[in-house]
Amino acid sequence: MSSGTGAPADGTHDETLVLGVPEISRALTRIAHEVLERNHGATDVVLLGIPTRGLPLARRLATRLAEVEPVLDVDSLLGSLDVTMYRDDLAHHPTRTIGATHLPPGGIDGKIVVLVDDVLYSGRTIRAALDAISDLGRPRGVQLAVLVDRGHRELPIRPDYVGKNLPTAAAERVRVLLEEIDGRDAVLIEGAVL
Amino acid sequence: MKHLLSAADLERSEAIEILDTAAQMAATQSREIKKLPTLRGRTVVNLFFEDSTRTRISFETAAKRLSADVINFSAKGSSVSKGESLKDTALTLQAMGADAVVIRHQSSGAPHTLAHAGWTSGAVINAGDGTHQHPTQALLDAFTIRRHLVGDGGRADVTGRDLAGLHVAIIGDVLHSRVARSNVQLLQTLGARVTLVAPPTLVPVGVGSWGADVSYHLDEVLTEGRPDAVMMLRVQRERMSMAGGGFFPSPLEYTRGYGLDARRLATLPDHTIVMHPGPMNRGLEISADAADSPRAVIVEQVSNGVAVRMAVLYLLLAGETTNTKAVGE
Numbered sequence: 425m426s427s428g429t430g431a432p433a434d435g436t437h438d439e440t441l442v443l444g445v446p447e448i449s450r451a452l453t454r455i456a457h458e459v460l461e462r463n464h465g466a467t468d469v470v471l472l473g474i475p476t477r478g479l480p481l482a483r484r485l486a487t488r489l490a491e492v493e494p495v496l497d498v499d500s501l502l503g504s505l506d507v508t509m510y511r512d513d514l515a516h517h518p519t520r521t522i523g524a525t526h527l528p529p530g531g532i533d534g535k536i537v538v539l540v541d542d543v544l545y546s547g548r549t550i551r552a553a554l555d556a557i558s559d560l561g562r563p564r565g566v567q568l569a570v571l572v573d574r575g576h577r578e579l580p581i582r583p584d585y586v587g588k589n590l591p592t593a594a595a596e597r598v599r600v601l602l603e604e605i606d607g608r609d610a611v612l613i614e615g616a617v618l
Numbered sequence: 619m620k621h622l623l624s625a626a627d628l629e630r631s632e633a634i635e636i637l638d639t640a641a642q643m644a645a646t647q648s649r650e651i652k653k654l655p656t657l658r659g660r661t662v663v664n665l666f667f668e669d670s671t672r673t674r675i676s677f678e679t680a681a682k683r684l685s686a687d688v689i690n691f692s693a694k695g696s697s698v699s700k701g702e703s704l705k706d707t708a709l710t711l712q713a714m715g716a717d718a719v720v721i722r723h724q725s726s727g728a729p730h731t732l733a734h735a736g737w738t739s740g741a742v743i744n745a746g747d748g749t750h751q752h753p754t755q756a757l758l759d760a761f762t763i764r765r766h767l768v769g770d771g772g773r774a775d776v777t778g779r780d781l782a783g784l785h786v787a788i789i790g791d792v793l794h795s796r797v798a799r800s801n802v803q804l805l806q807t808l809g810a811r812v813t814l815v816a817p818p819t820l821v822p823v824g825v826g827s828w829g830a831d832v833s834y835h836l837d838e839v840l841t842e843g844r845p846d847a848v849m850m851l852r853v854q855r856e857r858m859s860m861a862g863g864g865f866f867p868s869p870l871e872y873t874r875g876y877g878l879d880a881r882r883l884a885t886l887p888d889h890t891i892v893m894h895p896g897p898m899n900r901g902l903e904i905s906a907d908a909a910d911s912p913r914a915v916i917v918e919q920v921s922n923g924v925a926v927r928m929a930v931l932y933l934l935l936a937g938e939t940t941n942t943k944a945v946g947e
Binding site: 506509510514515516517518519520521522523524525555559560 | 635638639642643645646649651653654655656684932933936937938
């Protein structure tokens with residue numbers, strides 16, 4: 425969310441495709457296996473997607489977990505976590521629309537929560553997410569999965585699962601496009617406007 | 619949106635944005651920890667020149683749930699009773715750094731004056747002025763109606779939906795009711811059809827321009843109009859002289875003609891909800907049978923009021939357009 429995603433492609437940007445459809449798919453499959461390996465299965469795991477693009481990513485991860493371990497049920501693994509009301513930069517932007525927070529039926533107490541987002545940048549979205557989680561319950565642990573880590577952290581936060589490490593300049597923009605929202609899968613990097 | 623002064627100022631899209639935000643706020647209020655850090659450091663002043671319990675408590679709760687600081691100022695026992703003007707009171711509040719002023723005043727138009735006279739730079743929210751407007755009440759009523767009657771009775775997602783196709787009957791003391799004025803405007807903005815039902819003496823002059831149907835016959839409206847929601851208004855006896863003030867011959871006669879009782883309740887369609895902005899005069903405009911029936915959503919209106927006021931405070935205060943910007947950036 426703090427990644428600068430979602431800017432319109434107006435032709436003035438220099439776009440480079442970083443991840444295509446097969447790379448995104450492979451990265452998610454690998455992350456799914458890493459989640460299972462690290463947590464010895466996924467019986468206690470809850471995937472919380474951060475709107476907007478964390479939601480479809482979390483759903484895809486949950487589907488993959490359920491494919492590997494058929495005892496798992498996608499809907500009881502999956503939730504969404506809106507962090508808007510916990511952000512520290514609300515006063516610096518036009519009013520943001522509040523998204524939905526939805527927890528799976530079992531809640532998050534005693535579970536391993538895996539936060540899922542598209543781009544990790546300053547880390548401020550994740551800080552807000554940690555605050556939001558502590559108001560919702562007390563998970564046994566919190567882990568972070570992101571499709572792209574573009575660096576430039578402003579807080580001591582690090583991801584547990586990364587689709588792609590992408591060294592960027594601060595002036596560049598990273599855009600994640602997903603089939604469910606944008607009609608196609610792609611990760612693009614855009615140069616600064618000269 | 620800088621202030622919320624009148625339901626007439628709200629565009630359809632703005633009204634729906636408030637209702638959608640309120641739905642998310644309502645979801646947070648069913649949690650164990652209801653407090654959100656969203657408006658930390660902001661100050662909300664409740665400036666009440668007229669008696670109010672539920673609206674003031676509702677705004678106070680909403681602001682506190684969003685972590686804003688709340689200052690309650692009521693005219694009784696304050697400098698106002700010593701003769702201070704609205705202007706001087708407003709300047710005092712400005713000096714204390716109020717980011718939002720929630721004002722209730724017995725004079726129609728006082729919130730508008732406060733918002734536009736340049737006495738305060740904060741957002742002004744009208745919590746009821748005279749017989750003019752009470753926009754947050756209309757918003758919570760629309761929210762309650764949407765929750766019950768749109769999207770298959772709450773089972774489907776209603777985000778972004780309006781009230782198109784619904785019929786709402788507003789019954790009782792329309793003349794003195796700011797709730798009725800705000801509701802007529804907002805419900806029509808959201809696509810609902812409104813019928814006002816009142817004795818001729820309690821129908822305001824110029825009601826023809828409101829766009830709502832007007833009827834003097836409650837039984838006819840309930841059976842033939844088949845309303846989806848029935849909103850009973852309080853008979854505002856404090857705004858009338860003694861007895862009925864000449865507006866109606868006796869309370870008993872009013873109840874016979876315009877009170878919602880068990881018999882009238884039975885003539886309503888099964889899905890119809892019964893609403894009342896409170897406080898109720900039981901036995902006058904609404905009988906205990908109706909007020910306590912399963913289709914009455916009167917208590918739910920109160921909890922929805924907190925969610926709607928949280929949404930209004932969020933939308934007015936959380937963004938960059940408030941006081942702090944001028945000072946801080």
